[in-house]
Amino acid sequence: MARVARNPELDLCPDFAGPIFQAARAAIVATVANKTNADVVRYFTTAWQTDWDAKKIAWDQQEVADKAAASDEATRKQAEPDAEAAAQKREADKKKPKLNDFDSSRGIGDAIAPRPSAFALRKLERYEYVELWYFTREGCVDAAASAANRTINEDAFALTKVDDVVGLRLAASFSASKNVVKDIDLTWDQRSFAKNSMLIHMTKLGWPTKHVESLADFWYSLETHPTRSLLHGDRIVITYQSEVRFEWHDCLRRDQGFNIASINDNLMRRASDKVWDAVRDSRPGRDTVSNS
Known part of the structure; x- marks a missing residue:
């Protein structure tokens, strides 16, 4: 609504019965049937009063609004x-x-x-590769012992950068355990316990269901793979999973992810060759070479 520029209290009703409005009154009386001069005067007066009343209300509201605005500005x-x-x-x-x-x-x-260490959980939270050992019974015991023996000085903070935002985290969450065991060196029992624990924590940390289910199918496929029935079969399968899981994380990071649950027979044969080469190299007399 447009502002009222003048206080209506300052305006007086015009004298519609006076000579100034004589021509207007005469025109209306001449064109409107049964209209007298007095009727026209009352009509003009009533119309002016109605307009004045509306302006007075608008003025009063405007005054209240101005005072409120001035009070708000002062505040x-x-x-x-x-x-x-x-x-x-x-x-x-x-x-x-x-x-x-x-x-x-x-x-x-x-x-x-x-509970695994803060270091392992942080890696998992950021969708990074982390050794299965951290999720074994031994890895969790190691994490608990490290937390119990940590001194006040070790509870220091270190700078971290995530998505171009610099923040602080406990320095302990950046420290890998000195007792960590590579995936390829785990026992079958350690691998079985760790993979279940890792899947649980992946779910808790908000990993996409598709990724969690694919990794779960991957480990189930290895558990039921025919290679396990062969001599050194468990070691071959562990070797396969240690290399493929690392590659899976690396490809995900480069946006070149693949279905890890699909077992590659060629890679399984290469893992078998590596295990058998290691077995042969460990046999007594391996360094003795016949010249005949």
């Missing part, structure tokens, strides 16, 4: 010195840890799964 200017402090408080509130609610009717389960 804003008064609050300006505290604006920076308020902004800093909002930022601090955003960074403040949030405590989730809990189900009052829910109790703890009968077993608590062993």
Whole structure:
């Protein structure tokens, strides 16, 4: 609505019965049947009064709005010195840890799964390759022992960069265990325990279902693969999985992912050759060469 430029209280009703409006009155009386001069005067007066009333209401509302706006502006200017402090408080509130609610009717389960190290979970959280050993019983025990023996100085923070954002994390989450065992050197029992634990944590950390299911199918295919029935079969399959899983992570990082659950027979034969070469190299007298 347009602003009312003048206070209606300052305006007086014109004298519609006076000589200034005589021509207007005469024109209406001449063209409108049964209209007298007095009727025309009342019509003009009523129309002016209606317009004046509307302007008075608009003026009063305008005055209230102007006073409110002036009060808001004064409040804003008064609050300006505290604006920076308020902004800093909002930022601090955003960074403040949030405590989730809990189900009052829910109790703890009968077993608590062993927890891998912060280093391993961070790798998994960032979709990076991490050795299966961290998810074995031995790896979880090692993580618990390291956490229990950690000194105050070891609880230091280190800079990290994720998606061009620099932040702080506990330095311990960057440290690989000195006891880590490569996948190729794991026992079958260690591999079986670790792969189940890793799948659980992948799901908890929000890995896509497609990726988790593909990796689960990969390990199931290896468990049921005919190669396991052969001499050194478990070692061959472990060798295959150690190389293929590393390649899978590397290809995912380069956006060249493949279906890891599809077992490649040629690669399985190469893994078999590597194992048998290692077996032959470990036999006594391997260095003795006949010249005959």
